[in-house]
Amino acid sequence: MTDHTPFEIDIVKAKSSKIDTVDFENLAFGNIFTDHMLVCDFKDGNWQNPVIKPYEPFLIDPSSKVFHYGQAIFEGMKAYKDEYDDVWLFRPDENFKRFNASATRMAMPEVPENVFINGLKKLLNIEKNWVKKGLGNSLYIRPFMIATGTGVVAAPSNNYRFMIILSPAKSYYSGEVKVVIAEHYSRAANGGIGATKAAGNYSAQFYPTKLANDQGFQQIIWTDDATHTKLEEAGTMNVFFRINDTLFTAPTSERILDGVTRKSIITLAEHLGIKVEVRSVLVSELIEAAKNGTLKEIFGAGTAAVINPIVGFSYKNEYHELPKLEQSMALQLKQKLTNIQYKNDEDIFNWTVKI
């Protein structure tokens, strides 16, 4: 939806900044938020004017539908600063479109472009100091929408709140990631909401992931819910497999989220002359490739970590370790992608947008 209604954005500045209290060298992911946030309410069938105001808690009725029926969606994006102190977004239109696709699936109103994109740009302009220079530094952007309508009747809410909050981030290194292939639990099902960034998708993963953690694995590789034979996603990331010199990743579907990192990696890999096959990889193929030595790499792809290499996987209690490579495609693709994001390389695909 493109809406060019000229929304007025009211700005209420914070009395002082807390930026000097933040240790930017030691940031845990997503714990600290900047001085301001954007808030935009939907009521009586219309979006109201957005407001940028100091970051603070707000009051909400206990019967609000978000608490009872989980009508809640979000996005995850990043802003980067180049060496000239300019701030850039990476393919923000993709996140905007996906946010509204999530909204539609959850019977929530679409957010106008002027609120999402222009509101975000205004907010970032105010918070420019929070985007630090240097590879690995970024400002994580969390747009989200919740149902604020009251009453515990199980029906879509009439009222919603859209917000954007910002959190300074350091490059995300989660240590060695070992995964277990799902044999019972599922992340998504045909006809379900797995292709949306609906909050409930993530809470439903916590318990199976905790079971995996208890067994010494950091993440789960999700398989299709019907047969558990096709490899689909890794944790909350899309997943790539390198067998010999070909990269494989599953096609997007109702069960697989259409990740911006995933599609950028496919484009970049093809540009670099790497063969990419977009098709489901079977668990049996993976096991065979691990056994005959043709399985070279597995990595997750998503905005937070960009690319997260996986060191080994377990299936039916058998652990398969991946080779340690000097020249990994994961690293090569990560460097290419981050160089575009930080404006160190030419942006040949026109992916970056200046604030």
Ligand SMILES: *Cc1c(COP(=O)(O)O)cnc(C)c1O
């Ligand atoms: C957000 C998300 C991804 C990654 O999407 P990006 O746009 O690359 O950040 C992948 N899988 C799931 C389930 C997600 O929620």
